[in-house]
Amino acid sequence: MNKDSETPSALNTALPAKEGAEKYFFRASAEDFKKIPGSPIAYWIKSTHLFEGEKIGDSFVSGGRNKTHDNGKYLRFFWEVRCHNERWISYANGGDFRKYAGNELQHVDWSDKAISFYDSQGGLCNPKYWNKEGITWSLITSAINSFRIKPTYSQYSSGSPTIFNEKFQCDKKALAFLNSPISYYYLKAINPTLNTTVNDVFALPFPDEIIPKMVIKNTDRCIDVSKEDWNAFETSWDFTGLPLLNPDYRKSTLMASYQKLRTYWQEMTLEMQQLEEENNRIFIEAYGLQDELTPDVPLHEITLTCNPHYRYGKNKTEKEYEILQRTDTIKELISYAIGCMMGRYSLDHPGLIYAHSGNIDFDPLKYKIFPADDDGIIPIMDIDWFKDDATKKFVEFVKIAFPPETFDGNLEFIADNLNPKANESPEDTIRRYFSTIFFKDHMKTYKKRPIYWLFSSGKQKAFECLVYLHRYNESTLSRMRSSYVTPLQGNISARIEFLDHEKDSATNASSQKKIQKQIDVLKKKQVELQSFDDELRHYADMRISLDLDDGVKVNYEKFGNLLAEKKAITGK
Template sequence: MCVRGREMSDTKSNNPVPNFYRASAEDFKKIPGSPIAYWVSNRILSLFDNPLIGDNFVGKEGVGTRNDNLFLRFFWEVSYIKIGREKRWILTDKAGDYRRWYMGCFYVMDWENDGHRIKNYRDEEGILKSRPQNIQYLFKEGITWGKVGSGKTSFRWRPVGFGFNDAAPTLFGKDIFSILPQLNSKLLAYLVAIKGETLNVTTGAITELPLLQNLVENYKLDFNKMASSIINISKTDWDSYETSWDFTTLPLVSPEYLTPTIEASYQKLRTHWQEMTKEMLSLEEENNKIFIEAYGLQDELTPDVPLSEITLTCNPHYRYDANKPEEELEGLLRTDTIKELISYAVGCMVGRYSLDTPGLILANQGETVDDYLSQIPQPSFKPDDDNIIPVLDDEYFTDDIVFRFKDFLKVVFGEKTLSQNLDYIAQALTGKSTSSPEKVIRDYFSRDFFKDHVQRYKKRPIYWMFSSGKQQGFNALVYMHRYNKTTLAKMRTDYLLELEAKLDAELTALNEDPVKNKARISKIKKQVDEMKTWDELLNNKALALIEIDLDDGVVVNYAKFEGLVRAI
């Protein structure tokens, strides 16, 4: 039961005493659950004379594994070829943050042999711990939302072919598309608030709301068209980021926006994002207007939607704190877009992506550059041969990460604008101009790239930073899907020991003028000492010929290299 108070226009004249209301007990019964919402207008009450959503659609909660760490992974943790029906892992909806209309699935669930492991997950006494419920609804199209809310409801279309978790309750039924505009309307949010169920939005909380049947029938074609238009915008936005299952290529480097300079390319892309946001805002407000006007609720609701509720990642008012100044929001978006460019470039360096073919290329355990070349025989930007990319103070190796990044920029944007593009990247990363853009970029790779990667991939990184420690003497990125048991030995012999020899030679040269080079000499000595200590552990791990199994996930596999890799 909930108690709320607010003067209402259509009963105000019947209240001789301020804040005193008369309401029939029968009116409370009209709203399922009978909340004490005495302030609700007669127009709102009359909505509950319609059939309920549950009369036409069924609401179900999905599989409760009761041990998500054991049975769930992010899709990027496992081999691509093992994801799909009749395979080890199925893409699975586990709800997520506040986002309306469309949000792809991050997770995969162990459903090998029709979910045998989950269905037989028992305690020591043999009692079933999991809840493999409603499995007949797996892989069906539906409308889903987050069970645990934040005061705002957000409903999303989920296409055919996905599983769903108990945290992602879902509506199923015929013509499910047509109800999505109602669910994402301000009117629906208002009705949910009346029932007082904004923090725990169960299937019952939704199925007990009125289905505005007459309106749906009158506007069905418009609603289907409207839902399709908004979903297309939302899905395009979602798939623009590499943590989307349907990501194909980075928009910044796609032909529609690509120019010789990153700055001009970004401006074209930013204009497009603004148009997307504006179109979605217009559609959402039109959707609200239809419901409000059809039921004569203009005195109670407005169709306006704040920019912060246009749930597109490309919309900085939603992505960040909307209270920040416009200039700061634009700066945050530009910085993150440049970091996404850098991340995509690293993906191309290791062969996960290619500039020549959309989508994932090397995404299965133990794949090599030969597997890449079998798909793309003449790449415009070839991936690293040995899957070990040094991240060091200088270009000590030909596959140095900054050297490779500059090659990437030359291939994508052209060699003539390299200097201009490096300046723009450095300025976006720091927020100011610099006389040493390459140093800024090198510092970003060594200090911040892995931190950003861990955040982007939700603490399940796929590019692992092997590091000798705080002195930053030796760092190297390894793509986990291409790792094999000889990777560490190769890292030691071809990179670590080789770097130590080069630093020893540099020390000899610097000692010709020890006073002038005092700071550099001190730094190198500390780095070499750190590297020699680290080498003992690296050698031991290399001799152990450690193998990994991607099905175990990042947490289990990453722990095998403790002391060699940066902490997550």
């Protein structure tokens, strides 16, 4: 149902008493109000007799609540900690408007010590509800709520109320009903606030026996589609690879591959819309609300990330949606390529390849098609100083990931979607993106808890590089200094000397001025780089180690002014 259709008049449910002045008054039985839990004054509600029958609360129990009482200490995004770490488990903790599946970003400390602390603070639910399947949602919502399956492998917070049936299985009829306009229709009567509590949900009429089994089949498919969509992005624990590189959508060119994938996404979105609307028709008929509600689900409420109407919000043109989605798809390709450079992903194998700690047990043999970087240090320079910087490695990645004969066109397609400047080569556009935009996008994607850390000399960008959090070790800073910073100092000095000779040889004032401008820029970089090197040497000598269990925020503070966006990440 459209989010704007929240008022009684929009729902078309109130009956005029008389013509004339009295047409603004409505007849409603006081006895009907009493049938609604809490007896709210919801004069537009029809089929109130259903409240006298079976309700959600008759078939479900509340899972109680889990509360850490210190989220900064006990919650992490899953990418912050070492993978296959039994201390941390998936944690439903509210999240965006998303139906059926997803919103699985956070992990909670589930060690014996942490559990004991939660229990001592009254923040631990009954263990019989641990590792059980149920239905969950976000307690606070800005408009329509969304209900999702809670998997067996996750726990849940007080921000994600969770209910269970006696079989501890997700009741597909109930899940579909809760995501229907009927649920929203009644919830607005029971509790018109932005908080949807367990008691609100329990009060909803749910005559299970009159709901056809077809709903189950439709809902199973809705869950599958939602999971597939969720897992198509890096921020899913079950991400296996970039859809753009999937053989199912692979064409001879990157543009053709994108177009085929885009068509598939459109089909997914329309299928989800059809499934939801079919379920809605079934519920509306079963509840006798044909005159009050419609089964229509607007595109911006089809909660798939591959659906641009949902991802970017409503009220945009189709051209705007296409540009936004195509640009983000190219940026996701670049992010995935960085992951392959770092060894997080591999073109040889699906899924997460390396996300341990300290570069321990890193196996270069898992990256034969496109070799991972030796040290997990990738320069992202605005000038072409290094043979293994991000731009050059990405160009090589494109050559390998797609047919080499289509390389030039593929690189142009990538650059065309990164806001190229006039007379800028595709490689220069990509270099500028890495130098100025990539880390901002990475911060946004990873919720200000980046896995690729940006070491930066400062405003002049004399030296910048990415370091993969999970491959960082005590020798990383020394390696950064000896392999990159020290050689760069020599290269800049040599370049300044060369330009000085060029300036002396210049035959006109215009050429001399142009060369002097280059020299001035390099001298500023030289001063900045020397200051950075002094601090880098200091921290390299300290041989700093990381404890990934402490999270990105704590570990990011350990490096003084060497890291970019420190305040945005640490708050200090």
